[in-house]
Amino acid sequence: MKFVIASDIHGSAFWCAKLCALVEAEQPDRLLLLGDLLYHGPRNDLPRDYAPKAVIPMLSHYQDIILAVRGNCEAEVDQMVLPFPCLAEYALVFADGCPLYLTHGHHSCPEQLPPLAKETVFLYGHTHVKRDEMVNGIRCLNPGSVSIPKDGSHSCLIYENGIFSFRILEA
Secondary structure, three states: EEEEEEEEEEOEEEHHHHHHHHHHHHHHOOEOOOOOOOOOOOOOOOOOEOHHHHHHHHHHOOOOOEEEEOOOOOOOOHHHHHHOOOOOOOEEEEEOOEEEEEEEEEEEEOOOOOOOOOOOOOEOOOOEEEEEEEEEOOEEEOOOOOOOOOOOOOEEEEEEEEEEEEOOOOO
């Protein structure tokens, strides 16, 4: 089982294209999106090549493999233009027998984890900072941000055969 896990595209056509190129190269079973897909949000500067209308067909191309959760910048209008569900607050996926809890991170975060079994991996975005840490016996992973990183590198995660690895998206 192989996943590409990404968060915080924020309507950047440039960085979404980089993510799509990685998806093409990796050929994952699923593309897991942790929210903030189209809108940049009032607290963020516009990302490079901000063009939400251009991001829509790029993501729509992968509609059959996308599992997305709602970020704090998603709105009902986003669901009207995207052909895959994007408004769930969280999702639970099983990968090689391991439960993965997906959320954006603005309601639940490593500092306020929902009640989860110890073998669960908590996947979240929102902070735009890559993280891989254990919190109360739960592995917490943040892929960072595709388009507006706050730690210096545009990134996502790859999950394959029980192993998570960060991937840096190059300009």
